[in-house]
Amino acid sequence: MRKELRYWAERLGERAREEGLTFPPVLFEEVGPEEMAMLAAYGGFPRRYPHWRFGSEYLRQREVYRYGLGRIYELVVNTVPVHAYLLKGNTLLAQKLVMAHVYAHADFFANNLAFQATPKDMLDEMAHHAAYVERAMERHGARSVEEFLDMALSLENLIDPHAPYIRRPEGEEEERPQGRLRVRAYLDPYVNPPAEPPKEAEEGASPRPLPPRPTRDILGFLARHAPLAPWQKGILEIIREESLYYAPQAATKILNEGWATYWHTRLLLPLLTPEEALEFAELQAGLLAAHGFNPYRLGYFLLQEVEERWDKGRFGPEYEALPLGEKLRYERPTGEGKRKLFQVRTVHTDISFLEEFLTPEFALGRRLLALEDLPRFPEAKRALLFRLTNMGYPIVELVDANYGNRGELYLEHLYEGVELDLRRTKAVLENLHRLWSRPVHLKTVVGGKETLLSAGA
Structure with missing residues (x-):
């Protein structure tokens, strides 16, 4: 980073701390439009698992910038240290505004309760995910892995965003075989030996309902219990982990961006020269424009x-x-x-x-x-x-994984006056059926009447 930018990064950081903001170290890096488009497509991370949707988003971001339809001024990643990217070619004032904005985001990530269970090592974790998927492609074929990724990503919203904060009383957790370490699902085959199958069928039966109570964490349940190959369960767990990482950001978009805008204004105004005042007003007016939902x-x-x-x-x-x-x-x-x-x-x-x-x-x-x-x-x-x-998605719970005593999935949509998009719902049910290998049922409301939608029945 240029010497001038390093000076302002240090000065603005000191000023932010004087105002009471608290945050871990922040690493700024200047990148060009192409690299910024790539980082934006990857959700702010320099490496993600290979998938066509990242390439599609990269092309969209690149064309938006190329034709002057918009530009990304900053990109900040919730890690420790915090990583932030500045777009080369922006004016010095724009870079100063972005750095002040980033310090406020870093303070929000570090102090807002919604982020307290969020892992701060996701830069390394995303790279591990990429390596895992690439290794699966080498072993099982790129096409089969890509098809499974497509199916898994269609279910990425079937998580419980509160799952990282839930602590069940002892004895209420799902039973776990003794002698097995609790690790991420995609690491399980490498850490724990294969479980011994029961000698008789009834020895493996459990009188407890599965799941023990209705759960929104459908993706996590499938990663543990669906009849899938270990690499497929690992991919489900990767999709779930990344969805949980981004969930607090979706739940705090208004407050987080409002907080960052409030503080970049408060930090910068006393430092503006007369020549910078008009440019700052123009940047602020664009950021706070009353178009649509801002x-x-x-x-x-x-x-x-x-x-x-x-x-x-x-x-x-x-x-x-x-x-x-x-x-x-x-x-x-x-x-x-x-x-x-x-x-x-x-x-x-x-x-x-x-x-x-x-x-x-x-x-x-x-x-x-x-x-x-x-x-x-x-x-x-x-x-x-x-x-x-x-996050704007319908709330669906998995109620029973042995519906009708036939090993079928039974889900319920918590209807709150808005009916499901039937086309999308049927596609999701079909993918759930493919993962579970048995029929899947969803109770919802269609046309004002309770209805049971099914796939594979």
């Missing part, structure tokens, strides 16, 4: 609202009890705004953040809705929260 804009302005409310004492039961038109006049200085912001950064995800702080007053003040639309605000807020629930 998580940067919503998160940034909502954090500003929180800070102002707590600084002026506009919170608590007495504030909430005031009539709508009087709330903005209830002010008493407290100096609590910054402390409240750090608390919000630590404990909230997008859903809880919006549920608590997205108010009619804020929506009116930021012109998110007109006064005549105020009665529809609760309905619009519920729709937004629903859109964010489970």
Whole structure:
């Protein structure tokens, strides 16, 4: 990295720490448009397992930049140390803005509770995943592995994003053969010897239901119990692990980007020269443009609202009890705004953040809705929260892996007023059937009536 950029990286890092941000070391690297497109296609990592969807995304990113339809100013990866990439050719001010933005992201990754169970060694882990898949292609043929990857990736959202935080009481976990070490599934054949088959069929039977309770972690269940080759189970576990890694980022997009935008503004404004002020205003206006759903804009302005409310004492039961038109006049200085912001950064995800702080007053003040639309605000807020629930995917649970005592899978869709896309649902059920090798059933609602969809029956 150029000497000038190193100077500003150090200065902005010091300023961020003075403001109270805490983060691990951050490594910045300047890359060209081609390399940035590749990194973006790989989700920020320099190496991923081979698959056509990464190539497709790379071509899309490259063409977007080539035809001037957009550019990636920064790319930051949640690892320790944090890795961040700067696009060569950007102005010095743009690079300074990006570095300040990255320090705030690094603080968010390190302190938000949703990321506490996220592994910080994913740079190495992604490389291990790539090596595992490449080795499987050498041994079992590239085409068969690619076809299995296609099938597994169609199920990548069938995870429980809360799985890393769940701790069952002793005795409630699924039984595990004695003498076997708990390792990632794709490493199991190399660490644990093959389990001895029972001498009689009834010796392997278990009176306990499988799974012990309904679970959203369908991909994890398949990686443990589906009748697949070890390399196939390993790939399922790889897809699951990477999906769980990205889940907190999807669950905090608004708050995370709002936090980074708030802090790059606060860190940079005192350091701007008169010549940089106009360029900064243009960059900020582009970032906060009111086009479509802009998580940067919503998160940034909502954090500003929180800070102002707590600084002026506009919170608590007495504030909430005031009539709508009087709330903005209830002010008493407290100096609590910054402390409240750090608390919000630590404990909230997008859903809880919006549920608590997205108010009619804020929506009116930021012109998110007109006064005549105020009665529809609760309905619009519920729709937004629903859109964010489970990363926008329907919630499906595996209830029984021995449905009808025939070894079939029985799943339930937790219907909340929105019906499934039947074409996609049938494709997913077909892939589940191919993995499980027995019929698969899903209870859902179609046309307002409970319906049982099946594949392989």
